[in-house]
Amino acid sequence: MSVFGKLVLIGVVGGAAGWAGLAAGVKGWTPAMLANVAQTKFTALMGRQAEAMPAATRTPTGPVIYYRHPDGLAEWSATPTETADGKSFLPVLASEDVSFDPEAITPLEAESVERTLLYYRHPMGLPDTSPVPKLDSMGMDYLPVYADEASDAGSVTVSPGKLQRTGVRTSIAVFDPMATTVRAPGIVALDDRRVSVISLRADAFIEEVEDVTTGSIVEAGEPLAMLYSPDIVSAAAQYVSDLRSGEGRVEGSRQRLANLGVPVSVIDKIAAERRTPVQISLMAPRSGVVLERMAVEGMMSEAGETLFRIADTSVVWVIADVPESALAGLSDGNAATITFPGLPGETFSGVIDKIYPEVDMQTRTARVRVDLSNPEGRLLVNMFADVALATGDGAPVVQVPETAVIDTGDRQVVIRDLGEGKFAPQDVVLGRQAAGMVEILEGIVEGDRIVTTSTFLIDAESNLNAALAALTAPEAGE
Numbered sequence: 001m002s003v004f005g006k007l008v009l010i011g012v013v014g015g016a017a018g019w020a021g022l023a024a025g026v027k028g029w030t031p032a033m034l035a036n037v038a039q040t041k042f043t044a045l046m047g048r049q050a051e052a053m054p055a056a057t058r059t060p061t062g063p064v065i066y067y068r069h070p071d072g073l074a075e076w077s078a079t080p081t082e083t084a085d086g087k088s089f090l091p092v093l094a095s096e097d098v099s100f101d102p103e104a105i106t107p108l109e110a111e112s113v114e115r116t117l118l119y120y121r122h123p124m125g126l127p128d129t130s131p132v133p134k135l136d137s138m139g140m141d142y143l144p145v146y147a148d149e150a151s152d153a154g155s156v157t158v159s160p161g162k163l164q165r166t167g168v169r170t171s172i173a174v175f176d177p178m179a180t181t182v183r184a185p186g187i188v189a190l191d192d193r194r195v196s197v198i199s200l201r202a203d204a205f206i207e208e209v210e211d212v213t214t215g216s217i218v219e220a221g222e223p224l225a226m227l228y229s230p231d232i233v234s235a236a237a238q239y240v241s242d243l244r245s246g247e248g249r250v251e252g253s254r255q256r257l258a259n260l261g262v263p264v265s266v267i268d269k270i271a272a273e274r275r276t277p278v279q280i281s282l283m284a285p286r287s288g289v290v291l292e293r294m295a296v297e298g299m300m301s302e303a304g305e306t307l308f309r310i311a312d313t314s315v316v317w318v319i320a321d322v323p324e325s326a327l328a329g330l331s332d333g334n335a336a337t338i339t340f341p342g343l344p345g346e347t348f349s350g351v352i353d354k355i356y357p358e359v360d361m362q363t364r365t366a367r368v369r370v371d372l373s374n375p376e377g378r379l380l381v382n383m384f385a386d387v388a389l390a391t392g393d394g395a396p397v398v399q400v401p402e403t404a405v406i407d408t409g410d411r412q413v414v415i416r417d418l419g420e421g422k423f424a425p426q427d428v429v430l431g432r433q434a435a436g437m438v439e440i441l442e443g444i445v446e447g448d449r450i451v452t453t454s455t456f457l458i459d460a461e462s463n464l465n466a467a468l469a470a471l472t473a474p475e476a477g478e
Contacts, residue, residue: 062094
């Protein structure tokens with residue numbers, strides 16, 4: 001090449017470098033981008049069309065970050081290694097690694113895609129911006145922030161490689177009934193409606209007591225004791241007299257015996273025999289277990305004094321102590337599943353019959369009553385029980401896995417998957433929790449895709465973007 005040709009070549013190269021330097025100052029291009037631009041401009045000046053040239057390839061730069069499998073399998077190594085068949089893992093340089101940062105576009109793409117550069121932000125997230133490219137104290141380039149990025153503050157775009165390496169998983173918010181179960185300790189108690197106290201309505205002497213003791217099982221109508229009562233004998237004599245005389249006071253005499261507590265069967269027997277009995281039999285009013293026996297032979301019982309207490313145990317109550325916080329989803333009629341330590345391997349089913357209208361001031365629990373059938377009498381009073389109560393009315397609700405919720409204490413957040421690798425945080429209002437799911441009252445709807453794993457990683461990046469977007473871009477003269 002002649003001296004003149006060399007001078008022309010030097011001038012062309014110098015002009016291209018100067019133009020590239022000016023463009024770099026305005027658009028924030030990197031040295032690698034400048035090399036590509038210089039090659040394009042130089043080719044155009046030499047009379048060749050840039051479109052006819054092969055696409056410029058970007059040479060990987062930076063230190064080795066890790067090593068990948070030579071066949072493209074999902075295997076990586078932090079140090080040089082080999083596959084089982086002896087192939088060496090390939091090094092991956094810093095420029096080849098995927099990152100959370102927006103993908104850089106080449107100068108040729110920049111010419112076809114107009115993007116408005118707002119400012120440059122600190123690479124480590126510090127509140128420091130610059131109108132022109134610069135380096136931080138560690139020699140790291142400030143990162144450009146474009147208008148299309150700032151308009152979507154709080155969101156973050158994650159490359160497919162980063163998603164795979166960080167193990168990000170997503171799921172869809174579903175609209176199903178919430179299967180919630182409240183567990184509480186309980187104890188067996190008698191049904192108050194099935195307990196009878198046996199006493200007399202007149203003074204009487206107990207002449208004989210049947211072979212009945214505490215714990216004995218009696219049937220309705222079974223005799224319990226024989227007694228003598230002057231008031232009852234007098235009323236019986238009057239009834240017999242009225243029957244024999246045929247006067248119209250028979251009904252009154254019969255009613256007087258009934259008022260004194262004489263059983264109907266005894267009154268009918270007096271009417272049939274037309275004879276006044278000396279002793280009256282005391283009958284059991286219901287079938288059940290004798291809880292108390294106060295009657296003793298020879299004692300004198302005053303009117304109203306308790307002689308026996310009998311309970312029907314074919315149906316018992318299980319009283320569960322439910323925490324105050326779990327009462328909202330309970331209502332009468334909800335199903336209950338009960339087990340007893342004293343009856344291992346057996347499960348009993350019942351329903352909530354009553355939720356007592358008070359909360360214990362010390363334990364902060366409310367009593368919930370469950371009716372339980374006990375035909376064989378195997379459930380004994382004061383037995384301990386483990387009670388599982390179904391809550392809710394079966395209405396479907398929006399729910400997501402518990403792992404999808406980030407609870408900071410003053411706010412609850414889920415990460416929405418917006419598609420194409422873009423994610424954004426969303427404030428939500430939580431409801432009930434059960435079986436690894438949590439109800440969402442506000443914030444998302446059925447069908448929204450949310451992140452269930454690696455939520456903190458994406459939330460940290462999106463919070464950084466939102467904080468930087470809140471900063472005011474510096475003036476050009478600063």
